[in-house]
Amino acid sequence: MAVTLAEVAAACNVSTSTVSRALTDPDKVNAETRTRIERVARQLGYAPSRAGRSLVSGRTDTIGLVVPDIANPFFPPIIKSVQARARDKRYSVLIADTDEHVADELELARGLSRQVDGLILASPRTDPAELTRLAKQLPVVFVNREVEGAGSVVIDESEGMSEAVEHLMSLGHTRVCYLAGPRRSWSNQQRRDALAAACAEHGLELRELGPFEPQIQAGMRAADLLQSAESAAAIAYDDLIALGVMSRLTERGMQVGREISVIGIDDSPLSTVTHPMLTSIHVPAAELGSAAVDLLLDQLREGEDFTTPTTVRLETRLVIRGSTGVAPTAPR
Amino acid sequence: MAVTLAEVAAACNVSTSTVSRALTDPDKVNAETRTRIERVARQLGYAPSRAGRSLVSGRTDTIGLVVPDIANPFFPPIIKSVQARARDKRYSVLIADTDEHVADELELARGLSRQVDGLILASPRTDPAELTRLAKQLPVVFVNREVEGAGSVVIDESEGMSEAVEHLMSLGHTRVCYLAGPRRSWSNQQRRDALAAACAEHGLELRELGPFEPQIQAGMRAADLLQSAESAAAIAYDDLIALGVMSRLTERGMQVGREISVIGIDDSPLSTVTHPMLTSIHVPAAELGSAAVDLLLDQLREGEDFTTPTTVRLETRLVIRGSTGVAPTAPR
DNA sequence: GACGAGACTGCCAACGTTTGCAGCAAGAGT
DNA sequence: ACTCTTGCTGCAAACGTTGGCAGTCTCGTC
Known part of the structure; x- marks a missing residue:
């Protein structure tokens, strides 16, 4: 069905090797015949067989x-x-x-x-x-x-986390809740450690809830747990959990960004679709x-x-949007 | 590097053909030798070369x-x-x-x-x-x-569209605005036609805005156009546009689901993440x-x-959520 | 005019697999 | 004892491509 080297070769009155060379290693063959071969190959719609090539090249x-x-x-x-x-x-x-x-x-x-x-x-x-x-x-x-x-290729969350913690503190928050991702996830550990380090450095109290699957549904579950905890700020393992949290909290009548602050990680395209938009740690x-x-x-x-x-190692940074705001008990 | 048929064959003192048959056409070979070959093949970690197989089979x-x-x-x-x-x-x-x-x-x-x-x-x-x-x-x-x-495999939007139009009418809406997708998109034409048919049947006035790319950003642009039109209900080409519309309208202080109703198409997982959640035509x-x-x-x-x-042809149906509500001028 | 160099080109083997065909042995039937 | 069948196995070709090797031809040089 498909056009092969042999057919092109026959049409050009040359050997298959010459055609092969003409197309892959143009310097090795006479300029005139090369252009002729190229023309015929195009005309016939020749395309090299991946299988044939793989077999001999091993790639x-x-x-x-x-x-x-x-x-x-x-x-x-x-x-x-x-x-x-x-x-x-x-x-x-x-x-x-x-x-x-x-x-x-x-x-x-x-x-x-x-x-x-x-x-x-x-x-x-x-x-x-x-x-x-x-x-x-x-x-x-x-x-x-x-x-x-x-x-x-890894994400270095420390910078973004540090910014997030500073951001929360400047808004008057004194504690933050980490909504953990899957326990055995490498990046969950990275993120938790980065957050813990930033909290320790800045003197913010840290709690942890979870683990949660990185899915909106799990975020909704997290929201209810979060409400029974006493934290007015949460940083989620990823945007999906954060979005689930926001969605559920809003549904339950809370004002995200005023009564409670939520920060995601990943800064996925979805961050801008909710209202308020999600403050998130941007990952490139x-x-x-x-x-x-x-x-x-x-x-x-x-x-x-x-x-x-x-x-x-790729750096992260905080992108501030509407889901974070002044801590409720803090003076305005 | 990789284990080949020949190596398995050598280890079993049989020919490559026998090994090949033993693994792909087990009935053709003696039960005893077959099990032996299978065992050795597993032991050696044999895996057939896709390239070799493709070359001869053409698949x-x-x-x-x-x-x-x-x-x-x-x-x-x-x-x-x-x-x-x-x-x-x-x-x-x-x-x-x-x-x-x-x-x-x-x-x-x-x-x-x-x-x-x-x-x-x-x-x-x-x-x-x-x-x-x-x-x-x-x-x-x-x-x-x-x-x-x-x-x-195509989506038959007519049922879902019909339900959507009925839904809007039952909420007191008298006109609806279609936020069109890409002009040359086949499904855009399908959806527009289905909507037009449903509107004609039920006597709902139809307008059209667009075209818009199926992206949130374009939806935001659509929102502003929509506000200057005088329609309190909109059906978007897809959820992304609908979500962009909602996001932008909410940002501008409008209450989606009360002052204005928005319906999407696709019923993507995102439909449930916004507040209010997006009423959408479900596509399987x-x-x-x-x-x-x-x-x-x-x-x-x-x-x-x-x-x-x-x-x-796959059927669609309307999934009603919070983004649609009673028309503002209609009696409560 | 012979010779060597250089530029092209063709031949052929190889990659790993499948498969038609032939070969072989053993058992059944006469 | 002979042939015929049956069940199993090996041989070898083929798939399309690449590349080492050798062959041919031309041209320049002595």
């Missing part, structure tokens, strides 16, 4: 991307930037969604590993030892997690994706050389 | 999915269900995002067509003639669009995805037989 020109939940608005921007960067470099992207199902993470990654040259894993909960093993089999870059023996999703691709392609290029796996 | 066991915008919350559920169904059937899914860029749609689809067995296109704006041509090259299923010579996204996969795999199985391309 697939495809990278895999594993995310916990495409529906979580934090990920689409990352996916987009991964795809964009990959496309620039002539790579395709195979995406797998684990549906927040920890057990599937590894299985999916392994399945993918057979049809890709490298993997980008944004799956925070699998056992580190397994991940290290996986990283030995093929190049892997982790997003938002550090794993021994593999490159990673686009950079995250493209940095991950760059790191991975570096590893692919190095080949067998032992490159010390790099960690790229 | 890739991969399907392509083109969507206009992963970040649009309407699509993730579809993507998930496509992936889930495909995975059940041992297919991988290659996703491409056109970023709402019409010119890229075809190019991306063509690029994908070389590495997949079939395509699912949820890209509403490309020229029909081009799409028909594409459908001649390989099996294609269209989502939310009918194209000659290809299968499709999961069914949409799995139906598309089923249709495509049917086409793949049929092979060269001329199957009359099928169109699957």
